Amino acid sequence: MALTAKTRQVGNVTVVDLNGKVTLGDSTGILRDELRSLLSQGKKNIILNMKDVSYVDSAGLGELVGAYTTATNQGGAVKLLNLQGKMRDLMQITKLHTIFPTFEDEHAAVASFGASASA
Secondary structure (H helix, E strand, O other): OOOEEEEEEEOOEEEEEEEEEEOOOHHHHHHHHHHHHHHHOOOOEEEEEEEEEEEEOHHHHHHHHHHHHHHHHOOOEEEEEOOOHHHHHHHHHOOHHHOOOEEOOHHHHHHOOOHHHHO
8 A cells, every 4th residue: 555644733743643554655755855845845743644654664654754853953853643553662672662752642742842732
């Protein structure tokens, strides 16, 4: 299944609902382009909702790290929401859970950006 990304605003936080597989090829390009577009629009508080992501390969993981680095370098932040079983395990194995803030609850994820996030 090809990756799709739909964005929505919750206060000053942009939630990107991902659906499909994050793998080498078009799907990593979709993710990269979406995040670059958001950052270029000045949207720096980004949550990636991984609820409907069924698989992430090493290229997809690399793209997530790239997104984190790009956002951080531009004064933004990328946080992960609703990691599924294998993805949660992968984040533990690779120690990326120490870099990416992860949440199971969207309200808590949005609130983590501070008081201005819910305004």
